[in-house]
Amino acid sequence: MTDKNIQLAIQVVPLEREGNIYEKIDAAIEVIQNSGVEYMITPMETVMQGPYDKLQAVAKEAQQALVDAGCKEFLVNIKMHIRTEADVTMEEKKLDR
Template identity: 90%
Template sequence: MTDKNIQLAIQVVPLERNGNVYEQIDAAIEVIQQSGVEYMITPMETVMQGPYEKLQVVAREAQEALVDAGCNEFLVNIKMHIRTDRDVTMEEKRLDR
């Protein structure tokens, strides 16, 4: 797709109420934290920055972590900001820069 860094925001929403929903979400976040990509956790989603292919893998592994944590049904919302001519950075979007 592109060799530039992109941003991918992922939100996972468990739909079942068996087990601890926050523990299931935390399992997905832990995958992101262990991935080595730059990320920012917000109240509604986690934003990652890095190469397109790497972020696709991390997003899939985060979903698999939900299943491993006992979640059988969930929603996944993904947003991506992609440029082909230069990197997308978190710094450029910060209001306090």
């Protein structure tokens, strides 16, 4: 697709009512934290920055972490910001307040 850094935001939503769903979400976040990519955790999603193929692989591993944590049904929302001729950076999106 591109050899430039992109941003990928992922939100996982367990659809189960049994057990602690936050432990399952945390399992997915742990995969991202251990992946070596730059990331930012927000209340609604986790945003990662890096090469397209790497981020797709991390997103897949995060989903598998939900399954491994016993989650039987979940939603995954993914958003990507891709630029073909330049990197997408978190720094350019920060607001000075």
